[in-house]
Every structure is written in structure tokens, then in C-alpha cells.
Amino acid sequence: MVMPSPHTASPAARRLVASPVFALMHAADGACFVMQEAEPYAQYWLTERERLVFALFGRKGGAGVRGVVDALLILRAPRDAEAERGRIERAIAGMRGAGVLTEPDGELSRYGAAMARDYLEHRPFPRALAGRIIARAGIGEESRVLDLASGPGSLALQLAQACPNVSIMELSRGFCAAAQAEAAARGLRITAINESCNRLAQHEGSYHAITISQALHWLDQAQVCQGVSRNLAPGGRFFVIDAAISLPDAHPLSYILGDRTPLGDKSAVPFAVQAAERFRRLGQLFAGLGTVVGGVELGLYRQVRPIDEGFARAFLSRTHLAGLGTDAAAFWQDLALRCASAAPGAGMGVLEWSVMEFREGAPQDDLAGISAAPAQEIAFP
Numbered sequence: 001m002v003m004p005s006p007h008t009a010s011p012a013a014r015r016l017v018a019s020p021v022f023a024l025m026h027a028a029d030g031a032c033f034v035m036q037e038a039e040p041y042a043q044y045w046l047t048e049r050e051r052l053v054f055a056l057f058g059r060k061g062g063a064g065v066r067g068v069v070d071a072l073l074i075l076r077a078p079r080d081a082e083a084e085r086g087r088i089e090r091a092i093a094g095m096r097g098a099g100v101l102t103e104p105d106g107e108l109s110r111y112g113a114a115m116a117r118d119y120l121e122h123r124p125f126p127r128a129l130a131g132r133i134i135a136r137a138g139i140g141e142e143s144r145v146l147d148l149a150s151g152p153g154s155l156a157l158q159l160a161q162a163c164p165n166v167s168i169m170e171l172s173r174g175f176c177a178a179a180q181a182e183a184a185a186r187g188l189r190i191t192a193i194n195e196s197c198n199r200l201a202q203h204e205g206s207y208h209a210i211t212i213s214q215a216l217h218w219l220d221q222a223q224v225c226q227g228v229s230r231n232l233a234p235g236g237r238f239f240v241i242d243a244a245i246s247l248p249d250a251h252p253l254s255y256i257l258g259d260r261t262p263l264g265d266k267s268a269v270p271f272a273v274q275a276a277e278r279f280r281r282l283g284q285l286f287a288g289l290g291t292v293v294g295g296v297e298l299g300l301y302r303q304v305r306p307i308d309e310g311f312a313r314a315f316l317s318r319t320h321l322a323g324l325g326t327d328a329a330a331f332w333q334d335l336a337l338r339c340a341s342a343a344p345g346a347g348m349g350v351l352e353w354s355v356m357e358f359r360e361g362a363p364q365d366d367l368a369g370i371s372a373a374p375a376q377e378i379a380f381p
């Protein structure tokens with residue numbers, strides 16, 4: 001009989017679960033790995049020991065660390081149990097560090113509850129665009145609406161004012177909880193589906209409108225479009241909303257949110273041209289997947305609004321800051337000082353918006369020559 005080691009007493013009470021955003025895969029030579037089914041789509045190759053670890057933690061609700069260690073010692077029946085125990089514990093620690101294993105109620109996204117309040121207050125979805133979506137889709141009391149990658153519900157909350165049957169599909173558990181709490185505080189109702197939007201095709205629904213704002217570029221577009229096609233009701237509408245920040249060089253945050261920053265350089269291609277190309281590509285994708293969803297309209301909008309510390313906190317995640325290789329506290333202190341010392345009015349910027357509309361049953365015309373009307377000015381928020 002394998003006896004528990006005293007040095008595993010501390011983690012014994014802790015439960016872990018195989019992360020639901022990693023799927024077990026097999027290479028052509030039979031080697032096993034897990035593939036992250038959400039951005040950044042990481043791969044983690046598994047030894048035989050790690051494959052068994054992943055399987056044992058894969059049960060609903062997860063398993064206790066000590067129980068998994070002891071079960072593996074029985075399964076593997078090593079000659080040197082204590083040495084194998086150490087190898088198993090190191091394997092668990094490595095998989096935990098990579099996010100392959102997580103706490104049963106742990107956060108699954110790089111975004112979470114800490115950003116939710118800033119997001120709702122400082123990155124509100126434009127009321128004008130929400131109103132247009134409601135009007136174009138004919139959203140009303142009997143409608144069923146799904147907002148994909150909803151964040152803490154900035155768009156979904158506005159849709160819920162027109163329709164009591166609004167659902168969100170969002171990977172972040174913190175954002176799901178924040179959206180539902182905010183809905184309850186406003187006397188609204190939102191149903192949260194805590195899942196990667198890449199798995200929409202495995203979801204069974206029939207929606208009059210499906211929306212996704214500022215998130216499709218993070219997802220597997222083929223899987224999302226397949227899922228949209230399967231879940232749109234006859235004649236249902238799919239709206240894809242994108243946005244881009246435009247800041248003058250004198251803006252206090254141009255160093256981190258401007259055209260050339262440590263986070264990367266922005267494309268020199270005009271936003272309107274990029275939007276038309278995205279609209280054309282998505283139309284081709286729907287056609288190539290054998291769906292009956294076609295492009296209907298591309299709208300462009302321009303919104304002058306504050307781009308300040310609150311916006312930055314709602315935009316930049318811990319992953320962004322880790323990529324900069326800087327201390328988070330020092331970064332935010334410097335950013336706040338830049339904003340506080342800026343001249344009056346210097347913190348204003350522009351958000352350029354595009355709204356792509358698709359419809360179930362629309363003709364799948366060639367969208368190569370599509371061009372939108374000049375951008376309409378919309379108010380903040």
C-alpha cells in the first residue's frame with residue numbers, strides 16, 4: 001500500500017480540475033498534448049505521467065491533489081515510490097503553472113472581475129449602435145438574443161432593456177458574474193453561459209440576433225461562424241462590431257495606446273478599408289462553410305470620447321503588462337501621472353466603429369466591391 005507523504009499535507013485539501021479550455025489531442029505518432037481552445041491557443045505536450053494526471057483531474061468538480069498523487073502511485077507501481085511521488089508533484093505543479101490544471105472555480109480568461117467595473121464605467125458600448133442593432137434586428141419582448149464574448153455585459157445590458165431573453169457566452173467567470181450582478185442591480189435579466197465562443201457550434205439555441213463586439217479577432221472565426229449558422233433562427237441577424245482607437249501624438253496615452261507603442265504598431269491601412277475587407281472575408285467564410293448566412297450591410301461610425309486612465313484600466317490586462325516586462329504598480333502610477341499632468345482636453349480621442357450585419361437566408365453576394373457610406377458621428381456614450 002502506498003502511504004501519503006507528509007510533505008503533501010498542505011496541498012492535500014486543495015482541489016484542481018483539468019482546465020475546460022484545454023482539449024486532449026494526439027499527434028500522428030501517437031504523442032499526446034493538450035491544445036488551448038481559446039486565445040492564445042497554447043499547446044502543452046504531455047508525458048505519459050502527465051496524460052494520466054490530466055485524465056484524473058478531468059472528472060466533474062476535479063479531484064484532490066493528494067488523491068491524484070496516491071492514485072498514480074498505485075497505477076504506476078514504481079520501484080521507488082518517494083522518487084515517483086516527487087515527479088508526479090512536479091508534473092502537477094508544471095501543469096498548474098501553464099494553466100492546464102486550475103482550481104474548480106478559477107478564472108479561465110486573462111480578463112476577470114478586477115476589470116469589470118472599469119470596463120462598465122469607462123468602456124460603455126455606444127448607445128447609438130445598440131439602438132441601431134435593436135432596430136435592425138427587430139429585437140422585442142419575444143426575441144431571443146445571444147451576445148458572444150460579452151465581457152461584463154456592456155452591450156448585453158442595453159439589449160436586455162429591449163428584450164427579457166438575453167444570454168451571454170463569455171469565457172471569463174468574473175465577467176459572467178459581473179454582468180449578471182449589474183443586470184440584477186438594473187432590474188434586468190441576463191443568462192450567462194460560461195464557455196469559450198469557439199464552442200458555439202456545440203451549443204443548441206435558436207436566436208433572433210447574435211452579436212459580438214471587439215472580440216472576433218481573438219477567436220477561431222471558422223468555428224464561431226459555424227456556430228452562428230447553427231444557432232441563428234430563420235431570418236436571424238448576426239452583428240460583428242469592431243473598433244479602433246485613434247489618438248494624436250500629444251495625447252497623454254499615445255505612448256501605450258497610440259499608433260506605435262511597445263504593444264505593437266497599428267496598421268497604416270485606413271479603418272474603413274480594413275472594415276470592408278473583414279466584411280468581405282466573413283462573407284466568404286460563411287459561404288465556404290456551406291451556410292446560408294449572407295452579408296447585408298456595413299456601417300461606419302466615429303465617436304469622440306475620453307481616453308483616460310479608466311479606459312486604460314479597462315483595456316490593458318495583466319497579460320499586456322507582463323508583455324511589457326514592467327512592474328504593474330509602477331506602470332499605473334506613471335500612467336496616472338501622465339493623465340493628471342495633461343492639459344485640459346488633451347485626454348480626448350476617437351473611437352472608430354464598424355458594424356457588420358449578416359442575415360440567415362440572405363443572398364451570398366460577392367462583397368469584393370463593398371464600400372460603406374462615410375462614417376457617421378455618434379455621441380458618447
